[in-house]
Amino acid sequence: MAEKKKLLQKKLNLLDVFSIATGAMISSGLFILPGLAFAKAGPAVVVAYILAGIIVIPSMLAQIELGTAMPKAGGSYFYIERSMGPAAGTLGGFASWFSLALKSAFALIGVGAFANLLFPVFTEMHIKAIAIGFCIIFALLNIKSVKHTSRFQVFLVLSLLAMLFLYCTVGITKVNLHNFIPFSPKGFGAVIPVVGLVFVSFGGLTKVASIAEEIKKPKKNLKMGMLIAFIVVMLFYVATIFITVGVVDASKLANSLTPISQGGEIVLGRVGMIILSIAALFAFFSTANAGILSASRFPLAMSRDRLVPEIFGKMGKKSQTPIISIILTAAFMIVMIAFLNFENLVKAASTMKIILFLYTNVALIVMRESRIDTYRPSFRAPLYPWLQIIAIIIYAFLIFKMGTVPLIITAFFIILCIVWYVFYVRMRVQRKSALVHIVERITNKKIASTTLADELKDILIRRDNIIEDRFDKLVKSAIILDLKHSIEAEEFFNIVSENLSSRLNIPSQELHNLFVEREQQSSTILEPGLAIPHIIVKGEKKFDILIVRCKDGINFEKGEPPVHTVFVLIGSMDERNFHLRALMSIAHIVKEHNFDKRWFNAKNSEELRNIIYLSTRKRETHESK
Structure with missing residues (x-):
């Protein structure tokens, strides 16, 4: 019961997911970084953004797979910790929190740059005060309710996209193609470090996975929300930056902190500058708002x-939001607003994000190779494992191209995480990860526990909003036999009768005779490899099920292929209706995709039970009520 009280409520729909992912991406990466990136790469900055978007794709697909399999608060942290253990989880958790909170602090600093554009009398002190004030406002909004937060996010994002659409629609007619010559004045080699710099622009896409526990129908909404957000943002990034390079003079664009607003003034006049500055403010607000929401998880x-x-898990009684985590996140952002150095910390945040994406792809490989049966994503990343391996190599290359200062900051951060793990975590946590399951499979030694498999099972039940029906309850308590050698039908019915006798309070010989008589009337083999022996017993309100796997096969009839899967049904006459429903449930289960493969690969009786219990057969759910 204690754990249930800590679970976050499912309040976010597809539009919320799209808005949070989109708002987390469109901020300083679009409204500030293009000027800095243009100074380093020239018009080829457009290519840098395209490349950054492309190399995000493997991590987006990995996050969708891991997120649909494990929709839990913490997103990347949770996947890394469960796949590779507490040490990697400590680094992954702090890095996720650090990079997202830092990106949100950048957004609020961006507010200052644009506020100064609209109100030149503002001093740096005023700008920082305004940024800190909005940070406090967004923290209070997040504390109040995730639903209030998401509604505000939807408003900000839709308004922002409308203003960018106006800029792109009018601006495309005013592009001067001569602005793109020379396209890459410093050579293509200068573009690669810029890819790393602007990579943080897409980093917010995957932060929505950190709130997966609060998403309604995560199997559908997490995947669709992230995919739609990526496509929309990619199009707007490329179009907006292409138009800006095409209309703004190179000398003015290089190192500008308000490049899109400059483009807006050229395209739409003074009104355009104001509209795009307001769009920038909306973008920064949405990123800060989404950042506090996600990072605090x-x-x-x-x-x-x-x-x-x-104490960081303390939830508000009414709001059911993590109050202490939100306050901590906001406090960290306030400190960053007061003391950060923009370009180096942008690079540090990008480096952290790249490390996280690298870890995420490793986590996917580990979860796949662990072959834990209860790891059941509703979406599987394509081109496995080559896409993930290529992504890992590219991310490692980008990390070392980021420069000395970001690498020093990142190394210092990793050392602090290791110290925290050694002196705080190691003595408190002994949880075994999916990596242990791989070692077990390679060495053929029993070293893994069922803790992770059981946890994933509980996550699946909540993800699919499963309410146990009577068939589920029977499966949970059913006897499951995993026979190790081939046997004849006579011996098989003896084994079954002996196992059921005490449960039904019926002599085993009586049960054996009923099974034999039923088999003589007509074969209970429904299809090659599958049999469902069923008998009627005396009494009332009696029904039970026994499940059997025999890899070598049970010989039910001469001339027929051996049976490997058996569902034995026993019930009194008054349970005939439920008997039919049980047969329907079994028919659905054995027709599921890859049932035979999963059935034969199951390591033990509990994995066999999970294959049946976690089936996708139609049953009553919270959402169908």
Whole structure:
């Protein structure tokens, strides 16, 4: 019961997911960074953004797969910790929190640059005060309710996209193609570090996975929300930057902190500059708002796993939001607003994000190779494992191209995480990860526990909003036999009768005779490899099920292929209706995709039980009520 109280409520729909992912991407990466990136790469900055978007795709697909399999607060942290263990999880959790909170702090600093454009009398102190003030406002909004937060996010994002659409529609007619000559004045080699610099622009896409626990129908909405957000943002990034390069003079664009607003003034006049500056403010507000919402879920998730003190998991009684985590995130952002150095910390955040994406792809490989049966994503990343391996190599290359200062900051951060793990986490957490399952499979030694498999099972039940029906309850308590050698039908019915006798309070010989008589009337083999022996017993309100796997096969009839899967049904006459429903449930289960493969690959009786219990057969759910 205690764990259930800590679960976050499912309040976010597809539009919320799209708005949070989109708002997390469109901010300083579009409204500030293009000027800095143009100074380094020239018009080829457009290519840098395209490349950054392309190399995000493997991580987006990995996040969707992992997120639909494990929709839990913490997103990347949770996947990394469960796949590679508490040490990697400590680094992944702090890095996720650090990079997202830092990106949100950048957004609020961006507010200052545009506020100064609209109101030149503002001093740096005023700008920082305004940024800190909005940080506090967004923190309070997040504390109040995730639903209020998401509604505000939808408004900001839709308004922002409308203003960018206006700029692109009018601006495309005013592009001067001579502005793109020379296209790459410093050579293509100068573009690669810029890809790393602007990579953070797409980093917010995957932060929505950190709130997957709060998404309605995550199997559908998480995948669609992230894919639609990526496509929309990619199109707007390329179109907006292409138009800006095409209309703004190179000398004015290089190192400008308000490049899109400059383009807006050329395309639409003074009104355009104001509209695009307002769009920028909306973008910064949406990123800061989404950033606090998402980043605050990492300390919450880590507190659940005892990687940080439990106080960070404290939830508001009415709002059901992680109050302490939100306050901590906002406090960290305020400190960054007061002391950060823009370009180096942008690079540090990008480096952290690249490391996280690298880890995420490793996590996907580990989860796939662990072959845990309860790892059941509703979406599987294509081109496995080559797409993930190529992504890991590219990310590692980009990290070392980021420059000395970001690498030093990142190395210092990793050292702090290691120190925290050694002196705080290691003595408190002994959880085994999916990596252990791979070692077990390679060495053929039993070293993994069922803890992770059971946790994934509980996650699937909540993800699919499963309410146990009577068939589920029977499966949970059913006897499951995993026979190790081939046997004849007579011996098989003896084994079944002996196992059921005490449960039904019926002599085993009586049960055996009923099974034999039923088989003589007509074969209970429904299809090659599958049999459903069923008998009627005396009494009332009696029904039970026994499940059998025999890899070598049970010989039911001469001339027929051996049976490998058996569902034995026993019931009294008054249970005939339920008997038919049970047959329908079994028919659905054995027709599921890859049932035979999963059935034969199951390691033990509990994995066999999970294959049946976690089937996708139609049953009553919270959402169908």
